[in-house]
Amino acid sequence: xxxxxxxxxxxxxxxxxxxxxxxxxxxxxxxxxxxxxxxxxxxxxxxxxxxxxxxxxxxxxxxxxxxxxxxxxxxxxxxxxxxxxxxxxxxxxxxxxxxxxxxxxxxxxxxxxxxxxxxxxxxxxxxxxxxxxxxxxxxxxxxxxxxxxxxxxxxxxxxxxxxxxxxxxxx
Numbered sequence: 001x002x003x004x005x006x007x008x009x010x011x012x013x014x015x016x017x018x019x020x021x022x023x024x025x026x027x028x029x030x031x032x033x034x035x036x037x038x039x040x041x042x043x044x045x046x047x048x049x050x051x052x053x054x055x056x057x058x059x060x061x062x063x064x065x066x067x068x069x070x071x072x073x074x075x076x077x078x079x080x081x082x083x084x085x086x087x088x089x090x091x092x093x094x095x096x097x098x099x100x101x102x103x104x105x106x107x108x109x110x111x112x113x114x115x116x117x118x119x120x121x122x123x124x125x126x127x128x129x130x131x132x133x134x135x136x137x138x139x140x141x142x143x144x145x146x147x148x149x150x151x152x153x154x155x156x157x158x159x160x161x162x163x164x165x166x167x168x169x170x171x
Contacts, residue, residue: 002087002088002089002090002093002098003087003088004061004085004086004087004088004125004128004129005051005085005086005125006051006063006080006082006083006084006085006086006125007051007052007079007080007081007082007083007084007086008048008049008052008079008080008081008082009081009082012040012044012045012079012081013040013041013044014038014039014040015039015040015041016039017039018039018040018041018042018045019039019040019042019045019077019078019079020032020034020037020038020039020075020077020078020079021037021038021039021040021078021079021080021081022037022060022078022079022080022081022084023037023080023081023083023084024062024063024064024065024066024069024083024084025065025066027060027062027069027070027071027084028069030069030070030071030099030103031071031074032060032071032073032074032078037078040079045077045079048079051086052079052080052081053078053079053080054073054078054080054086054088055073055076055088056073056074056075056076057072057073057089057095058072058073058086058087058088058089058095059071059072059073059086059087059089059095059098059099059102060072060073060080060084060085060086060087061084061085061087061102061123061128062083062084062085062123063083063084063085063122063123063124063125063128064082064083064120064121064122064123065083065120065121067111067112067115067121067122067123068102068108068111068112068123070099070102070103071099072095072096072099073086085123085125085128092135092138093135093141094138094141094142094145096145096148096149097141097144097145098133100144100145100148101133101134107131107133110131111123111127111128111131114127114128114131
């Protein structure tokens with residue numbers, strides 16, 4: 001149905017220009033936060049295997065430290081480190097659908113309950129891969145994904161309005 005891997009384990013240099021180097025701390029509120037992500041050299045990026053270079057549309061899941069944060073890859077030319085897993089969906093599952101259900105409390109609780117580690121908590125990708133996921137028909141996934149997108153837009157609009165109101169009260 002899908003495959004799950006994680007990113008590079010070797011140190012990567014930081015540079016001012018080049019591909020984005022995404023870690024667990026850069027996945028926030030369902031998105032990749034490029035304002036906190038660092039860049040690495042193109043030369044080192046090209047040495048990485050495919051498992052460290054997710055494709056646009058792949059689902060990312062934080063697996064070390066801060067657990068269970070989810071995002072969808074939205075641009076080419078990024079690499080992930082070992083704290084992030086890449087889930088590649090096949091033709092039977094829509095990435096936006098998987099992204100949304102992995103954020104549901106039932107799935108978050110299951111992942112956290114199966115996590116290991118004492119000092120630093122870890123999601124084991126073998127356990128995530130075996131976690132039962134209810135997959136409705138493709139058309140139902142499309143409907144759900146559309147609903148989630150509209151809901152996300154609504155949340156964004158509400159946040160903008162709330163910030164605007166707060167700024168108005170401060171001034």
